[in-house]
Amino acid sequence: MEPQAGLAEKARVYALDELFDSRLYRAMAERERDPKNRAVLLRMAEQEYMHYEFWKKFCGDAELNPRDELRLRLFMLSSRILGKVFTIKFLERHEKSVVAEYTEILESGALSGEDSAELKRIIEDEKEHESALADQIEEFAVRHLGAIALGMSDAIIELSGVHAGFLGYTSSSVYTGIAGLIVGVSASMSMAAAAYLQSKQEKGKAPGATAAVTGVMYMLTVILLTAPFLLGLPILKALTASLVLAFIVLAFFSFYSSVVMDRAFARDYLENVGVIFLVVVIGYLFGELVKKLTGIAV
Structure with missing residues (x-):
């Protein structure tokens, strides 16, 4: 034919x-x-x-x-x-x-x-x-994708909540940035330790590398998100800039992981954005509540 x-x-x-x-x-x-x-x-x-x-x-x-x-x-x-x-x-x-x-x-x-x-x-x-x-190709980033996601996403959620909470408690963007940095440094060590202990229970995982990747990604994300506050921008503008940076980082990583893991990008990304907005609202309301209960504002 x-x-x-x-x-x-x-x-x-x-x-x-x-x-x-x-x-x-x-x-x-x-x-x-x-x-x-x-x-x-x-x-x-x-x-x-x-x-x-x-x-x-x-x-x-x-x-x-x-x-x-x-x-x-x-x-x-x-x-x-x-x-x-x-x-x-x-x-x-x-x-x-x-x-x-x-x-x-x-x-x-x-x-x-x-x-x-x-x-x-x-x-x-x-x-x-x-x-x-x-899928048979071995790469460091793919092998530690879970640790990267854990460190980065946890830092975004935690820092967004801290920064939003201070929005209702203080007008100082520098104080807010310092608070976020202190929380972030402490949390990065905590997350690295938790990742180390968890990976020891899983076959094929390298506990040291997993802990290092989780901690480093957490710390890098903390530095990025606190930068607008430490630069002395007005607190509302600093929070906006910090959230925009968080959404950009999240979009890049969500797209990267969606390609590598053969998942849908839009659903995962919108779900993560929704969680961040929820944390920001709760953090802000909690900051306002603390200010009213204590009568203290910085």
């Missing part, structure tokens, strides 16, 4: 997409020092190149253009800054639509015999194998 009209044009798009992925994974493999990670990346590169070879049969040779080469460099930069797992999974987020298009071609009867059987194998690769291979 002859391929349907327009298949050559579609095949060229698919071939270029598969070739781009293959080139990217091979470039990552060339820079990878860990033998296990390199082997996984090379396997992914070979798999994508086989897909490219399949589509090339229907459109002839396809080469990446200068725009694709620039995009390749950007993804390589992403892999160095954000990690290989994030970069691969971000690139593969469009796989559902690709699988749907491949399935449509398969079901249309445009291909037959060995070509049809090979396309079925490619669809299975796109559905399962690539994501499973990406």
Whole structure:
């Protein structure tokens, strides 16, 4: 059976997409020092190149253009800054639509015999194998994603509550910042100790590394969120700036983790934002209550 009209044009798009992925994974493999990670990346590169070879049969040779080469460099930069797992999974987020298009071609009867059987194998690769291979790559950030989330999210929630509480208790942004810093330093040590003890009960966890990551992320978040207060901004502006920074950090991390863990970004992010707003309101009301009960304001 002859391929349907327009298949050559579609095949060229698919071939270029598969070739781009293959080139990217091979470039990552060339820079990878860990033998296990390199082997996984090379396997992914070979798999994508086989897909490219399949589509090339229907459109002839396809080469990446200068725009694709620039995009390749950007993804390589992403892999160095954000990690290989994030970069691969971000690139593969469009796989559902690709699988749907491949399935449509398969079901249309445009291909037959060995070509049809090979396309079925490619669809299975796109559905399962690539994501499973990406999950085999070992990276520090991915391995300690839970500790990073714990340190950062707990610091955001706790500091937001402290700062909002002082909004109803004092007009001094510097005092508020100092209070947040004191609470944050103490809490970072407490969280690190708790993470250490908890990870000792879990197989495969490195207690020291988990504790260090939790404590450091907590402390970095504390420094970031207290900075607007310590700079001497009016307290309401400082609180607003601190919350904006918290939402930006939270948005970045929520998106990062949603890509790595294959979760929905919007739901997780909005849920976290809702928790922060609730903590801010409760913290402010508690500060007002303390001021009324004690009759003391700073």
